[in-house]
Structure formats: structure tokens, C-alpha cells
Amino acid sequence: MVASSALLVAGLIAVPAPAQAAPPDISARPSPEEVAKALGRIAKASDGRVRLGVVGRSNEGRPLRLATLGHGRTRLLLVTQQHGDEPLGTPAAVRALWTLGVPDTPWHRWLRSRVTVDVVVQANPDGAVRNQRYNHDPSATGEYAQPGVGYDINRFHNPLTPIEDNPVPESRAVLRHWHATHPRVVIDYHMQGRYVQPDGEETTASILWPTSPLAPGAAVTESRRLAVHNYDAMTRTARANVTRYPGGDYEGIARNAYGILGSASLLVELSDLPAGQTEFQIRTAYVSMLATAQGAADGSLWQADPARADDIPARGSPLPGALSTLFRADAA
Numbered sequence: 001m002v003a004s005s006a007l008l009v010a011g012l013i014a015v016p017a018p019a020q021a022a023p024p025d026i027s028a029r030p031s032p033e034e035v036a037k038a039l040g041r042i043a044k045a046s047d048g049r050v051r052l053g054v055v056g057r058s059n060e061g062r063p064l065r066l067a068t069l070g071h072g073r074t075r076l077l078l079v080t081q082q083h084g085d086e087p088l089g090t091p092a093a094v095r096a097l098w099t100l101g102v103p104d105t106p107w108h109r110w111l112r113s114r115v116t117v118d119v120v121v122q123a124n125p126d127g128a129v130r131n132q133r134y135n136h137d138p139s140a141t142g143e144y145a146q147p148g149v150g151y152d153i154n155r156f157h158n159p160l161t162p163i164e165d166n167p168v169p170e171s172r173a174v175l176r177h178w179h180a181t182h183p184r185v186v187i188d189y190h191m192q193g194r195y196v197q198p199d200g201e202e203t204t205a206s207i208l209w210p211t212s213p214l215a216p217g218a219a220v221t222e223s224r225r226l227a228v229h230n231y232d233a234m235t236r237t238a239r240a241n242v243t244r245y246p247g248g249d250y251e252g253i254a255r256n257a258y259g260i261l262g263s264a265s266l267l268v269e270l271s272d273l274p275a276g277q278t279e280f281q282i283r284t285a286y287v288s289m290l291a292t293a294q295g296a297a298d299g300s301l302w303q304a305d306p307a308r309a310d311d312i313p314a315r316g317s318p319l320p321g322a323l324s325t326l327f328r329a330d331a332a
Ligand SMILES: [Zn+2]
Pocket: 083, 086, 154, 190, 191, 331, 332
């Protein structure tokens, strides 16, 4: 199992599913209702192998949906669409939940005996329905708030803030879930603008591990292994052009927060490529999810060389004329 992880993930992608067992259709920018319907179909098709729940509610009362598969000791937590206008991790998660949770081959049973995968699917449903970065809270004030709009959920995971003082229900819910489950791995899926490398190639995804000085060395090392494992899968299997995301060290960012708490933590940013490449981008995140689950199950994730994280090339310059109206230049 250990030596062939890339091949197995590639195989999962390449083998067409029988028509009667296809994953649910879901759009690239799914509504919360679409997400609910797709997850319901997966849960039903999986005969209970994919369990559905909620980690909390948004300010408008929408469920913050949790889907879980497996019963292994190693726990993974994947989070999609904290920023409502960065949607593609959500359809990727729906697809990954189906791929790992619905079939019942010996390989699938082995994987699910080794890991428990929790996915907070579309962590910012109020932002998703408005196609906005922030949550919906017209009373939001202070740093990392847009007055009259809401809070930036991905600045409110600070593990040093007492949870009852945290004004953002979506962040509180993910933090509480972390404390209830102590995942060994946390990956947070976002989207960025468009960037070109010095060699003229376009970045299709960027990744980064915790950079806060408060993150313990062991967690940073494990996070760098997670980054290298994902880099290899995303470049070799998904054919993505992956660079290092130039992120800051603020402890309220999920990437830093869950590293500070001791998880192997990773940010994945899919570039906002033209519509014709949406499927390619969803596939990149899907490959990241599958490779992470398999690497955690067979242990290959922890054999990656953490020093290789430094070889991931820096992200290049913004692509001239291609700056999306949806994504600010440096807004993880
Ligand atoms: Zn983001």
C-alpha cells in the first residue's frame, strides 16, 4: 500500500463509476440547498457509511453541515468555503465523500478502518448565498469585519481567544469541533486570484502550512510533511502547477490556529481560472482530499520529507488583466 499511493489515487479517479452509482451532480457554485441534497444522496447511497450532522448554525440559522466517513483512530478535518465566494472546494468535497464513502470494496473498508474523515462542507452558507467573502452579520465591527456586511470567518479561529468571546458562529463551530475530536490533520480549502510564474506558467494552486511562531515545532514539521504529500499528489496526479502561498502569521487564520493547537495543518488555494478549467480545479482539490485520506491511512503522509516544503516555488506575480472582481490580490 505504501509505495503505490499515487497510483491508487489515480486509479480512483480514472475508473469510471457504474452509471447507477454516479456521484450526485452539483454545480461549481452550489447553493446550501444543493449541498444538502447532494449530501443526502451520498448518505443514502452509502448505507450509513457517510454520516451527516451539523457543527452549528450560521447567523441566519443555516446548518453548518458535517459529513463523516470511517471509524479509524486517525482523524482528519477538511473545511470548504469559509469564504462564500471561493466555492470549488465544496463540489470537490462532495465528490470525495462519494468516492471514499459509497463503494464497499476491501480497499474502501481498509481505508475507513484506518481514518475518520470529517468534512465541514460549505462552512459559510450565508456568504455562499450572497457570493461574498464574509459571513452575514450587519452588526459586525472591529478588525477583520466589513461594517454592514459581516466578519471574515478565517480570521476568527484564534485558539487564544476564549470561545465565548468569539463573535463568529461559523468559526466557533469549527473550533468546538476541533476540540471535540482533536484531528491529526486539518486542511482548509480556499480560492485565490491568478498568478504567473517567472517561467511564464500559471499557478493553478498554492499551499501553505502554519507560519505562526506560536505553532509548536512538531506540528509545523507534520504540517510540512502534509504540504509535501499534497504537493506531490496535486502536481503528479492532478497535473496542477502548485506554488507556495505568501500567507501571514496571524493566529486567527485557520491554517495557523489548528497548527498552534497541534494538528498538521494546511491551506489549499485554488486559482480562479477561467470557466473552462473549473473541472480541472475541482479535480485538484479532490485529488488533495483523496491523497490525504490515503496517506493518513497507510502512513505514507508521515514519511514525506518535511525539508522538501522549502523547494515548493514561491507564487509569482498577478496575471496582468486577469484580476477577478471576486478575489482580492492577497486575501486568503
Ligand atoms: Zn479564502
